[in-house]
Amino acid sequence: MNILILGSGGREHTFAHQVAKSEKCTNLFVAPGNAGTGAIATNLAISVNDFDAIRQAVLEHKIDMVVVGPEDPLVNGIVDYFKADPDLKNVMIIGPSAEGAELEGSKERAKEFMSRHNIPTAAYASFDRDSLDAGKKFLETLEPPYVLKADGLAAGKGVLILDSLEEAKQELENMLAHSKFGAASAKVVIEEFLDGIELSVFVLTDGMNYKVLPTAKDYKRIGEGDTGLNTGGMGAISPVPFADEDLMKKIESRIVLPTVNGIKEEGIDYKGFIFIGLIKVNNEPYVIEYNVRMGDPETEVVLPRIKTDLVELLKATSRQELNRLKLEIDPRSATTVMVVSGGYPEAYEKGKKISGISDISGSVVFHAGTAIKDGQVVTNGGRVIAITSLGDDFRMALKKSYQNVEKLSFDRMYYRTDIGFDLSQEGM
Numbered sequence: 001m002n003i004l005i006l007g008s009g010g011r012e013h014t015f016a017h018q019v020a021k022s023e024k025c026t027n028l029f030v031a032p033g034n035a036g037t038g039a040i041a042t043n044l045a046i047s048v049n050d051f052d053a054i055r056q057a058v059l060e061h062k063i064d065m066v067v068v069g070p071e072d073p074l075v076n077g078i079v080d081y082f083k084a085d086p087d088l089k090n091v092m093i094i095g096p097s098a099e100g101a102e103l104e105g106s107k108e109r110a111k112e113f114m115s116r117h118n119i120p121t122a123a124y125a126s127f128d129r130d131s132l133d134a135g136k137k138f139l140e141t142l143e144p145p146y147v148l149k150a151d152g153l154a155a156g157k158g159v160l161i162l163d164s165l166e167e168a169k170q171e172l173e174n175m176l177a178h179s180k181f182g183a184a185s186a187k188v189v190i191e192e193f194l195d196g197i198e199l200s201v202f203v204l205t206d207g208m209n210y211k212v213l214p215t216a217k218d219y220k221r222i223g224e225g226d227t228g229l230n231t232g233g234m235g236a237i238s239p240v241p242f243a244d245e246d247l248m249k250k251i252e253s254r255i256v257l258p259t260v261n262g263i264k265e266e267g268i269d270y271k272g273f274i275f276i277g278l279i280k281v282n283n284e285p286y287v288i289e290y291n292v293r294m295g296d297p298e299t300e301v302v303l304p305r306i307k308t309d310l311v312e313l314l315k316a317t318s319r320q321e322l323n324r325l326k327l328e329i330d331p332r333s334a335t336t337v338m339v340v341s342g343g344y345p346e347a348y349e350k351g352k353k354i355s356g357i358s359d360i361s362g363s364v365v366f367h368a369g370t371a372i373k374d375g376q377v378v379t380n381g382g383r384v385i386a387i388t389s390l391g392d393d394f395r396m397a398l399k400k401s402y403q404n405v406e407k408l409s410f411d412r413m414y415y416r417t418d419i420g421f422d423l424s425q426e427g428m
């Protein structure tokens with residue numbers, strides 16, 4: 001099979017790495033890709049949202065399967081675009097239709113979906129510009145902290161958690177009346193604050209059947225001890241040590257099953273990944289968000305633990321035959337540490353020469369923001385490289401990741417040294 005992966009991050013390099021291992025894969029392409037994908041696949045200089053150029057590439061390279069990495073093209077309807085085109089409709093495409101992608105593309109739609117299907121989540125109300133005053137009054141009825149979420153996609157920045165009522169009212173106004181997050185904050189969901197520890201569960205569904213993939217926990221803040229600005233993710237661990245059998249049973253019966261059944265009952269075309277962000281409050285799981293794709297850097301720890309051939313899994317997803325496959329998971333722990341450019345997630349420089357990649361041993365190097373310049377691997381983004389390791393427990397895996405991270409260097413390189421720090425507080 002000829003396979004095209006859309007995206008350019010660590011997630012897509014991990015997909016490419018796993019897909020390339022499969023005997024089922026003949027030719028592998030990544031668009032636009034990075035220096036890491038370029039070493040194992042053919043990179044195509046095409047943007048993930050340029051559907052016409054993707055169409056042309058699919059036909060030219062006789063692509064049998066497209067795996068969509070990021071959410072943007074899904075929310076923009078790439079799956080629907082394929083289905084509506086006589087030349088593309090038989091190409092397998094992994095990801096939901098635009099309707100399914102609303103689970104991530106609209107916080108309000110996601111909340112409505114959860115309430116229709118009795119899926120446990122924080123209580124909420126949503127407001128638009130015309131109901132700004134009602135929104136402020138609603139905030140007065142809540143206890144701090146106040147959770148405000150821009151309805152639409154806001155590049156991971158659209159959630160504000162505020163301690164002061166006055167500030168919450170002001171930010172609500174900034175979002176609704178002054179377009180703080182552009183069109184994404186034309187509506188705002190105000191939520192009850194849930195106090196607990198977060199984890200993520202990943203599901204692969206063909207719209208009828210599903211497989212629960214390994215759990216993971218990511219570390220989103222830039223600073224040690226989970227402080228400072230939110231990033232795309234500074235590291236991840238799989239499995240989540242506190243996701244014991246009891247919690248997983250609750251998650252599957254109260255959240256995963258009703259989500260897949262909801263998709264089925266509502267006739268939503270969904271053949272792809274569901275990334276469920278959860279919060280555990282007193283041992284009870286609640287959904288904080290759906291994403292309609294895999295996470296980054298969660299993919300860097302989830303996929304390396306899946307022993308079942310990834311291409312077989314994706315093919316079965318596309319053919320609605322997931323029930324025929326058995327999922328085999330590596331019982332070891334996987335960790336990844338993300339190495340980033342100084343300044344990230346704010347302004348940072350690109351084009352810095354990266355050294356030490358070839359010295360890494362016993363871990364896998366997943367490129368995120370890298371490119372080749374004059375035959376050299378250079379930085380090309382905020383998140384630069386993720387170092388993934390396997391070990392008998394997460395501490396052993398982390399030790400390997402950190403030993404290898406120390407071999408890398410580039411100007412203003414930064415990484416968090418405390419990935420997994422909160423797990424000991426959970427008694428793990």
Ligand code: AMP
Pocket residue numbers: 122147149156159191192193194195198277288289
């Ligand atoms: P989201 O983009 O919905 O994942 O939200 C970003 C982050 O905000 C989450 O990872 C949580 O840390 C936090 N968060 C979101 N919703 C809530 C909530 N209802 N209660 C507490 N924290 C929340």
Ligand code: GLY
Pocket residue numbers: 218232233291294295296297298
């Ligand atoms: N690591 C969080 C995300 O991919 O959304």
